[in-house]
Amino acid sequence: MIDETVHQLSQDLAVVDPSEDNYDPLADISPEEQGLDDSLEAIGYIGNPGKLASKSEVPPALEKSPREKIDALFSNMLPFKRYLLSIMEFCREPRDFVQLDDFVSELQAKRRTIYSTVEFCLMLEDVGALSEITEDGAPYDETRAEPVEVERDGQVFLEPGDPPPLFWQITEAGSQVLKEDDPLKALQKIFEDEAPYKSVFLQILELCGQNGGVSINEIKEKANTNPVLERPRKTVQFFLDYLDRNNAVIWDDNWKISSVGKQALELLRTEVEAEAEAETPVHPKAQAEGETR
Amino acid sequence: MNALSDELRVELSGLCENRAAVYGLLSRLYCREADEILLCDLRNTSFPAKTGNDKVDAGYRKLATYLSGNPENALTELAVDYVNVFFGNGNLTYSAAYPFESVYTSEKRLMMQEARDEVLEAYRNAHMEIDRSWKDPADHVALELLYMQKQSERARDALDNEEFEEALEIFARQRDFFVNHLAAWTPMMTTDMKRIAKTEFYQGLAYLTEGFLQTDRGFLASVISQ
Numbered sequence: 262m263i264d265e266t267v268h269q270l271s272q273d274l275a276v277v278d279p280s281e282d283n284y285d286p287l288a289d290i291s292p293e294e295q296g297l298d299d300s301l302e303a304i305g306y307i308g309n310p311g312k313l314a315s316k317s318e319v320p321p322a323l324e325k326s327p328r329e330k331i332d333a334l335f336s337n338m339l340p341f342k343r344y345l346l347s348i349m350e351f352c353r354e355p356r357d358f359v360q361l362d363d364f365v366s367e368l369q370a371k372r373r374t375i376y377s378t379v380e381f382c383l384m385l386e387d388v389g390a391l392s393e394i395t396e397d398g399a400p401y402d403e404t405r406a407e408p409v410e411v412e413r414d415g416q417v418f419l420e421p422g423d424p425p426p427l428f429w430q431i432t433e434a435g436s437q438v439l440k441e442d443d444p445l446k447a448l449q450k451i452f453e454d455e456a457p458y459k460s461v462f463l464q465i466l467e468l469c470g471q472n473g474g475v476s477i478n479e480i481k482e483k484a485n486t487n488p489v490l491e492r493p494r495k496t497v498q499f500f501l502d503y504l505d506r507n508n509a510v511i512w513d514d515n516w517k518i519s520s521v522g523k524q525a526l527e528l529l530r531t532e533v534e535a536e537a538e539a540e541t542p543v544h545p546k547a548q549a550e551g552e553t554r
Numbered sequence: 555m556n557a558l559s560d561e562l563r564v565e566l567s568g569l570c571e572n573r574a575a576v577y578g579l580l581s582r583l584y585c586r587e588a589d590e591i592l593l594c595d596l597r598n599t600s601f602p603a604k605t606g607n608d609k610v611d612a613g614y615r616k617l618a619t620y621l622s623g624n625p626e627n628a629l630t631e632l633a634v635d636y637v638n639v640f641f642g643n644g645n646l647t648y649s650a651a652y653p654f655e656s657v658y659t660s661e662k663r664l665m666m667q668e669a670r671d672e673v674l675e676a677y678r679n680a681h682m683e684i685d686r687s688w689k690d691p692a693d694h695v696a697l698e699l700l701y702m703q704k705q706s707e708r709a710r711d712a713l714d715n716e717e718f719e720e721a722l723e724i725f726a727r728q729r730d731f732f733v734n735h736l737a738a739w740t741p742m743m744t745t746d747m748k749r750i751a752k753t754e755f756y757q758g759l760a761y762l763t764e765g766f767l768q769t770d771r772g773f774l775a776s777v778i779s780q
């Protein structure tokens with residue numbers, strides 16, 4: 262039995278002479294082996310990738326509405342949403358590059374970003390929030406300058422022409438987004454979603470409301486000790502970011518409360534006081550006296 | 555090369571000067587993305603409209619057309635397209651017009667292959683050395699074009715000094731480099747560029763490169779045979 266088993270195994274596992282092994286795992290497979298259609302013309306590449314490229318199927322592009330694209334941009338560029346909205350607001354009137362550049366420079370005076378004016382404008386244009394127009398309001402692309410033919414010493418030369426002045430203006434989709442932008446409502450939603458941390462938001466807003474604002478170290482010192490931040494462990498920076506992105510606080514050499522932040526503070530104070538009152542246990546005698554009255 | 559008449563010598567020297575200028579422009583455009591200084595210089599340039607080569611004419615026209623557009627967006631747009639064309643935005647090996655000879659002449663489309671060693675040898679034989687600030691492989695198209703620019707300048711100087719044998723040697727060296735390297739792979743790269751480039755600037759560069767190298771091949775063949 263054992264001999265038979267060994268004999269069978271030796272048949273199954275015949276030793277391969279390495280010199281006879283022609284297998285090369287890195288070798289190119291010929292088109293015939295791949296079963297490709299020989300009638301397709303190569304376009305001059307090593308290994309004819311042109312054949313393979315022509316067989317690939319590109320799925321159709323997903324069409325998104327300008328509103329969807331703008332929302333996606335804001336979602337991807339959350340720390341810069343306020344800059345983008347401010348630029349859109351500024352472009353309610355047609356603005357040329359110099360005006361826009363000055364505006365963006367002022368926006369970034371206290372907080373620089375890695376993005377230039379052109380980059381912000383191109384982002385907004387790409388998603389349909391801004392459009393390029395001429396002085397007359399016509400779409401810019403249709404009036405592109407052509408090179409000028411100039412003759413010198415019997416030879417004709419092409420010289421780049423002067424492009425018409427370019428302006429940027431907000432589109433309808435962009436105007437709709439501005440109309441629906443309600444930072445106070447967004448803040449209220451955040452306070453609801455992060456209900457256990459309302460006291461932290463309140464503390465930060467009150468600190469930022471001080472004369473001259475407050476530094477991050479002071480916020481950390483005073484608010485990080487709030488017991489609600491212990492489990493799960495969170496830091497005040499997390500909540501400050503929420504307030505910053507929703508325009509409740511601004512950085513101006515210190516963290517300062519904005520007008521939206523002041524409104525949010527009042528609302529939050531009222532809510533927190535109402536909640537504290539609702540939770541306060543009433544003494545039975547006081548309750549009875551209240552009922553008698 | 556027998557002694558040339560003064561008129562022919564001066565004409566040939568002028569041609570070498572022009573060739574060097576075009577090779578230099580092409581090298582700069584491939585080397586890195588366009589900056590403000592380059593765009594400003596190009597906007598003040600007069601591009602020949604009728605050179606006798608359709609591809610060169612098409613290339614210059616596309617460049618001039620792009621430069622006639624709005625200058626504010628150009629820097630960003632060109633930086634994006636430069637990366638798009640030469641670095642790609644995908645994992646596929648055909649998602650960019652990689653500007654390295656090895657990619658097009660090696661079987662597996664890899665960099666740093668035989669071509670790179672060969673061009674290094676060509677540079678050394680011409681007593682040229684790559685600057686330490688250059689971080690890319692030696693077979694980058696910008697370096698190969700720069701080599702042709704430098705050789706064209708040497709040829710011009712040799713002609714100006716009536717060193718005809720020297721000039722002939724330089725033309726022969728250029729012709730060999732052209733046939734063994736530039737001509738062997740740049741048509742494939744420019745085909746890819748035309749497929750991938752979104753701006754007329756880099757489309758124009760592809761046409762200009764193809765057309766100019768065609769013209770220069772003819773020039774080198776003609777000047778050596780004479």
